[in-house]
Amino acid sequence: MKTPHHLDLTRRHFLKSSATAAAATTLAGLEISRFAHAAGSDVLKVGLIGCGGRNTGAGAQALRADPGARLVAMGDIFLERIHNARRAITAELARDGKADQVQVKDDHCFTGFDSYRHVIAASDVVLIANAAKFHPFHAHAALAAGRHVFVEKPHGIDPYGIRQLQQAENLAWEKQLCLVSGLQSRYHTGYAETVQRIHDGEIGEVIALEENFLRAPYGITERKPGLTELEWQCSTQYHFTWLSGDDVPQSLVHNLDRSRWVLHEGVPLKCHGLGGRSSMTGPQYGNVFDHHSVIYEMEGGVRIYAFCRTTTGCYDEASSLVLGSKGKASLLNCRIWGEKNWRWQGHCDPYQREHDLLFAAIRSGRPINNGDYMVRSTLTTIMGQISCYTGQQITWEEINASDFAYPPRPEECRDGMEAPVQPGPDGAYPVCIPGQTRLI
Secondary structure, three states: OOOOOOOOOOHHHHHHOHHHHHHHHOHHHOOHHHHOOOOOOOOEEEEEEOOOHHHHHHHHHHHHHOOOEEEEEEEEOOHHHHHHHHHHHHHHHHOOOOHHHEOOOHHHEEEOOOHHHHHHHHOOEEEEOOOHHHHHHHHHHHHHOOOEEEEOOOOOOOHHHHHHHHHHHHHHHHHOOOEEEOOHHHHOHHHHHHHHHHHOOOOOOEEEEEEEEEEOOOOOOOOOOOOOHHHHHHHOHHHOHHHHOOHHHHOHHHHHHHHHHHOOOOOOOEEEEEEEOOOOOOHHHOOOOOEEEEEEEOHHHOEEEEEEEEOOOOOOEEEEEEEEOOEEEEOOOOEEEOOOOEEOOOOOOHHHHHHHHHHHHHHHOOOOEOHHHHHHHHHHHHHHHHHHHHOOOEEHHHHHHOOOOOOOOHHHOOOOOOOOOOOOOOOOOOOOOOOOOOOO
């Protein structure tokens, strides 16, 4: 397969891929019964790459989705995390009398940066929820090996990673394998109906969107004695840009994916952002910002106003609000105010549903490929993050053409390497300075 110098993410590409995009946007409305099969008639071996809280949950959801699924391999930087996740998943499944679906022996608990190789080799279905830096790299490796893949958000942290992700998407199409995204909003039936009603004109023409993800920081942990600098950073990965990409990709990717969904999968023409560190500045907060705001200009003049903050003691809000010429909508509340008010009354667990549909698709031989919106929604967040870091306006063409990567590249990471970010004499880590930092 040829690797293009830049990503083929132009607006012309969207017209060519409109059928794929349309299929993706209607995914949440599909009934699982369409994928009827003799569930559990054959064993599907499941492996986890990353054993933190998110993949612990995903592992249990995957096993619930298919009685023939067996968890057989687990990989993480830290053995303690593997053991904790194995116990938690076993306990969760035991509540339903299904603890025997956890079949991970000690010799299939793999540690280190190359643990992903062993998990892939042992599995039919690979669930990826480790540091976001590695999501596209590990997804590509699993698909190249012929494995079905579920990968958590964000699906990359820099343009280099998005190129790997697009190659992974292409591999999934070529090999007819599933590539399912952890952007679970697409699997929420209530969100899907709300978006469809917006598309049907129930709030008129969309004028603007407001996206909020305001909360306290991700879990703050004390540094355990004996950890190397590299191990410490990996143990608190959300607070280091080279591992997590910071909060616009980490958090606002959900919001901006929903905005793009509302706007018929459009991509920004350009964006400008503001961000920095106000109070979360101690060494335990690494080198990420604690607040960001990004304004995206879309075709037709529509703007997305996107805000995220990870600061304690402040007002919190998680919302996706759509303002129209004849009304407004709240996606997270599945509610519309307009000429005719409406509110969805159903229930949906999108985290479970994405696994239900994944395993049903594997059984039916009709693969799901979410790569189209995985690539574009994630790249949208990356351009916003880079705008906040640099203080510069970033265009879609610029981010599309860039090959920037936060060093080291994922394939270059090794056990025992020197951490790429080092603390200063006061223990604090260097951060980007808007107006001075240059990244692309």
